[in-house]
Amino acid sequence: MAMIEKVIISWSEVEALAEACAAVLEYKLYKPSRKFINIYAIPRGGLIPAVLVSHKMERLRSYVHILDFGYIPKLENAVILDDIYDTGATLDPLIQISPDTVFCTLTHKKENGHILFQGRYITPEKWLVFPWERHNDS
Secondary structure (H helix, E strand, O other), X not given: OOOOOEEEOOHHHHHHHHHHHHHHHHHHHOOOOOOEEXXXXXXXXXXXXXXXXXXXXXXXXXXXXXXXXXXXXXXXXXXXXXXXXXXXXXXXXXXXXXXOOEEEEEEEOXXXXXXXXXXXXXXXXXXXXXXXXXXXOO
C-alpha cells in the first residue's frame, strides 16, 4: 500500500496566508460606512485561521463566530472561512444556500469561482497537515 505524501504547513506560512486573506478581504469589503464584518469559522479547521485573519485586519473590525450547521444564521455582512477547500462537501452546500456570502480558505485542492480567497494550492493526492494538527513525522 502506497503512503500518501504529506505536506506540512508551517506556522509562518499560515500567518502569511492569513495576512494575505485579510488584505484581500479589506480591499474587497472595506467601506467607510461598514464598521465590522462577521467571520464564521467552519469547525474545526477554520477556527484558528478565522481568528488569525481577524487579528490581521486593520480597517475592518471583525467578530469571529463558530458556524453551527444545525442553525445557519442569516449571513449578512459575513465571511465564511475554512482551512481548506478540497472535496467541496463542506462549503458547496453553504455556497448554494448563500451565494452572496463571501467565502475564503487558506488552502485549496481545486478551484471554485465563488471563493474570494483560496490561498495555497495543494495537489489532490497529497495530505495537508496544519501546525495545530498532530502528525507522525516518521
